[in-house]
Amino acid sequence: MATLSYFWIKSIFIEQTKIDLLHNIDIFSLQIKDFKEIDTKVKEIKRIIGLRVTIIDKDGVVIGESDEDKDSMDNHLNRTEVLESKYNKFGSIVRYSDTLNKDLLYVSKKQFVNDKVYYIRMARDLELIDDEYLIMTFKVAVLFIFFIGIFFVVALKMSKKVEYETNTILDFLNDLIKQNKSLKIESNYSLEFQNITKLLTKVSYSLSKKDKQKSKYTTKLKASNRQKDDIISAISHEFKNPIAVISGYSQTLLDDKDLNATIRDKFLKKIFTNSEKLTSMIDRLRLTIKLDEGKQPHTFTKTNITNITNNIIDDLKVTYPSRDIHINADDIVMEVDETMMCIAITNIIENALKYSQDAVNITITKKKLSVSDFGIGVSDKDISKLTEKFYRVSNNGWNNSMGVGLSLVSNILSLHNFTLDIKSVENEGSTFSIIF
Secondary structure, three states: HHHHHHHHOOOOOOOHHHHHHHHHHHHHHHHHHOOOOOOHHHHHHHHHHHHEEEEEEOOOEEEEEEEOHHHHHHOOOOOHHHHHHHOOOOEEEEEEEEOOOOOEEEEEEEEEOEEEEEEEEEEHHHHHHHHHHHHHHHHHHHHHHHHHHHHHHHHHHHOHHHHHHHHHHHHHHHHHHHHOOOOOOOOOOHHHHHHHHHHHHHHHHHHHHHHHHHHHHHHHHHHHHHHHHHHHHHHHEEEEEHHHHHHHHHHHHHHOOOHHHHHHHHHHHHHHHHHHHHHHHHHHOOHHHHOOOOOOOOEEEEHHHHHHHHHHHHHHHHOOOOOOEEEEEEOOEEEEEEHHHHHHHHHHHHHHHHOOOOOOEEOOOOOOEEEOOOOOOOOOHOOOOOOOOOEOOOOOEEOOHHHHHHHHHHHHHHHHHOOEEEEOOOOOEEEEEEEE
């Protein structure tokens, strides 16, 4: 039974070591901006924390190595841990290293650096892991024996008061195990008990502080991954219309060689305008992650809201040639970030086109820009949730992109101190308004 417990606890210790290696990989990946002097960086990691570090590109070529000349190393794409990390969250294996002539625990994880796939692998000496486990086991055993000894001596020499104090300590330890918060214990019975309770309170505070730090770091990593996913979703959602415009006009130019020169110039101008729009959107969407943090760079200029809305309508009519879009607008000029407002207005109009079959009506006044449709509508209970990322209204067919689009719209409008007002009746239609 003791042997089984030993190996079971050791396996838990090794799994924790894997988690520590994954945390080190995540921290290291956040520090990589490019791969200049990568060998210096990995050797510095080796010097500081004693881990073997290998950087592998998507083709399996080693581009950074802390313990060997990378140019002499073979292709690593089919290494078990690398191959496993290609399709899973991470890959790991215990394997003998011909380079270091010892058994190592390897952990590999796929990372994206500058939108390219790389594999970061870290390895730790299995013998060191065993030594640390034995030291930990010894310390735990000593600590356990220490407390048992104190309890035994005190139980022999003291009265029921000592028993009461001891039970108080045991209750505190049980509470400490069950709760993830700092607890305090005091004793005035003797100097020894005072010291023990002070030490336990310090241990409780220290454990609570470490748990909070670990939870904070884990939350930060999860938030970072969610934000990356949000950016990818936003890109796919927002790029559809400019790409459709470029594709449509390009196809017309290719199919009609005798197209009137004036029309040809107009089409080329549309293609150029939308290509510039794509470039601008790429620059903006790369920083979308900062919207939630209130750090999104922006440039406010005097912009004719009516003109940009008409341009958006012209572009959307290429994608939706059979749809009627009516606009009733005053000539409104405001201080806004033009690129971001184009994204917000395009989202709202295109959503109206997607979720209705009749005409879409647009009204622009000094107070607001409203887009009305006569489509499927949204229930009252779902309206307040529409601006949540990835929220789906499953019972009427509103898809994932709607959630991303309106979330992005809401963030953009907040940056301008505008608000999004939504009024809708199921099976009758909706009105989405930007309140200036």
